[in-house]
Amino acid sequence: MPLDAGLLGDLAGIVGPHHVIVDPAIRAGYEVDWTGRFRGRAGAVLRPGDLAETAAVVELCRQHGIGLVPQGGNTGLVGGGVPADAAYDVVVLSTRRISWIGDPDAVPGQVAVGAGTTLAELQRALGRAGAELGVDLASRDSATVGGMAATNAGGMRVMSHGTMRAQVTGIEVVLGDGRIVSQMRGLSKDTSGYDLSGLVVGSEGTLGVLTALRLKTIQLAERRAVAMIGVATIEAAVEIALGLSRDRDAGLRAAEVVRGATIERTCAARGTAPPYEGRHDWHLLVECAGNLDPLPAMARVLGDHAGLIGGSALAGEGRQLSEIWAHRERLTEVLARLGPPRKLDVSLPLAAMGAFVEGGAAALGRLVPGAEMHVFGHLLDGNLHLNVLGVPDDAGEAVDGALLRLTVDAGGSIGAEHGIGRAKRQWLHLVRPPDEIEVFRRVKQAFDPEGILNPGCLLPDPLPA
Ligand SMILES: Cc1cc2nc3c(=O)[nH]c(=O)nc-3n(C[C@H](O)[C@H](O)[C@H](O)COP(=O)(O)OP(=O)(O)OC[C@H]3O[C@@H](n4cnc5c(N)ncnc54)[C@H](O)[C@@H]3O)c2cc1C
Structure with missing residues (x-):
């Protein structure tokens, strides 16, 4: 059954009539995920503009028993940001309008940001202040900081700066029972009780709707250099990457690996050639960064490992650097097309x-x-x-x-x-014993007693009694 007209009217009263989308043609883009593998149907797409509107939407949906699927940039790869099936009693709550960036200088080393802000928007604003976020993803143009926190996103720089959880110093979130939890004070130290943000980060929209975050920032690296290297085994790639990570002058901050057959297949699809001759079972892509040019230290360490290297291309800042990164960053998109x-x-x-x-x-x-x-x-x-x-x-x-x-x-x-997400919830038992899954359910019950937030995501269906 489509959503009741009276309820749609009340929702329009909260977010404004333009931000309650029922037209199937417009809704469709919110109902299918980035991979095209997961799709469902939503009674409406709601686009609240701030915390108050989000809290009022969650409360109204709770009163009517309507499920809510929080959605940011819809770049997730496990189907968690779209409805599970053809269920009209679920709405998509898009956070894209909750997009704002606080003054990067207000609290040193931190920035407050609306959950619907994209990573690229944040990177541009921080860049102007000589700062950057420790996490970077190829989906930066669409992925939102709320979605990144909800998935505890990782990306290319986890080895040096940690995952999204390590960047979050505060959250503002609407829980499933309509309560607002706001911990946006920006304190570097706070041991007054349970770490609620630590629980919400990585909860994939099942515990609350994030409306704002406070994130750590790091100093923008002034000089960068990359190398792509063909090797015979993944063990050789690890040895070279560890060699670079141990060298203090190199400043390794990304070490990516791609199987040889994958580079060949995606280069053919892109109509481009790998950056060096020969067939290699694995390719290692490393990026070093710092305030001094990392290229000499990088070249020295690679020279020390010459016996493991079948082919290589090195580049400092500029077009060649982006072209080398494209071999790695375009993989997801090109494989999706194939x-x-x-x-x-x-x-x-x-x-x-x-x-x-x-x-x-x-x-x-x-x-x-x-x-x-x-x-x-x-x-x-x-x-x-x-x-x-x-x-x-x-x-x-x-x-x-x-x-x-x-x-x-x-x-x-x-x-x-x-x-x-939805992709792997039936496999959760492979890594989480029954007692842990039971604790998950109790946490869910505490944050979202009526189970309206992202039904069918993360937690497996309970076993029949
Ligand atoms: C080309 C490409 C490259 C990628 N590279 C990486 C990578 O290197 N590392 C990596 O970790 N991921 C990567 N991803 C996956 C994806 O970009 C991340 O998972 C990202 O964090 C999702 O952000 P989003 O705003 O698109 O979230 P969505 O896809 O909209 O949602 C993802 C999940 O978060 C929940 N959610 C979204 N917003 C909120 C909110 N405000 N409050 C509560 N819950 C919310 C949703 O319900 C859903 O469960 C990549 C994806 C693509 C397409």
């Missing part, structure tokens, strides 16, 4: 990655001969993104199950930085 792929984002002990990829490719070959396992990721975080092409829908669950079980057997986690 697919959609089945996407699995896993983390593993560094020493287990090589055997895991070999075992995963062999298992895939047995299940779906001819399917392609493309692999890239954040090397020193042990975080690999598996993108499997050529899997028919009816084999999808078997493929996911096999690869996720291999992950757990190798001592890893089935969710590294994209979250659990």
Whole structure:
């Protein structure tokens, strides 16, 4: 049943009639996720403009038993930001209008920001003040800071600055029962009780709707340099990256890895060539940054590892640097065009990655001969993104199950930085014992007693009594 006209009128009274979207053609963009794999139907899309409107919308939906799916930039890769199915008794709550950036100089080393602000918008504003955020993602033009906090996003610089959780020093959030929790004072130290922001960060919209955040900032690095290197094994890539991370002058801040077959496939699709000759089983992309030019230290460390290096390209600031980064940053988009792929984002002990990829490719070959396992990721975080092409829908669950079980057997986690969402909630039991899932349910009950926030996301359905 579509939403009741009286309720739609009351919602329009809160957010304004232009910000209650019921037209199916406009709604459609909010009902399908970035990958195109997850779609549902919402009774309406609501676009509140601030905290008060958000709290009033949540309270009204609570009174009417309407589920709410918080959505930021809709770049999530596990289906958590769109409705689960064709259920009209769910609305999408888009935070994109809650976009503002506080004075970066008001509290040293911090900035207050509206949850619907995109990362790129924040980066531009901080850049003008000589600062930047410790987290960076290729989806920066659309991903919002609220969505990044809700997924505890990682990205390219976790090895030096941590995930989104490490950047958050305060939140403003509307809980499922309409309560507002605001911890935006910007105190560097506060041990007065439970860390509610720590719980909301990474909760994927199931505990509250974030309307504002206070984030740590870091000094903008003045000089950058990148290198892309062809190597024979992932172990060699780790050895080189660790060599750079130990060198104080190099200032390593990103170490990305891409499987050789993945570079070849995506370069062909983009009509471009890899940055050096020859076929290599793995490619390592490293970025160093600091106030002095990191290129000489970088070249010296790479020289020390010459025996492991099959081909390489180095670049300081400029077009060549962006072209090298494009080999890594365009992967998600290009593989999406070739697919959609089945996407699995896993983390593993560094020493287990090589055997895991070999075992995963062999298992895939047995299940779906001819399917392609493309692999890239954040090397020193042990975080690999598996993108499997050529899997028919009816084999999808078997493929996911096999690869996720291999992950757990190798001592890893089935969710590294994209979250659990709708994609992996039925696999949560592989990494979380029943007692922990029960504690999750109790936390959910405390924040969202009527279960209206993001139904069908993160938590598995309870077992039948
Ligand atoms: C090209 C590309 C590259 C990417 N690279 C990375 C990467 O390197 N690292 C990484 O971690 N991720 C990456 N991602 C995934 C994605 O960009 C991140 O998960 C990002 O944090 C999602 O932000 P969003 O605003 O788009 O959130 P959405 O997709 O809109 O939502 C994601 C989840 O957060 C919840 N949510 C959104 N806003 C709020 C809010 N205000 N309050 C409460 N809950 C909310 C939603 O309900 C949903 O569960 C990439 C995606 C793409 C398309």
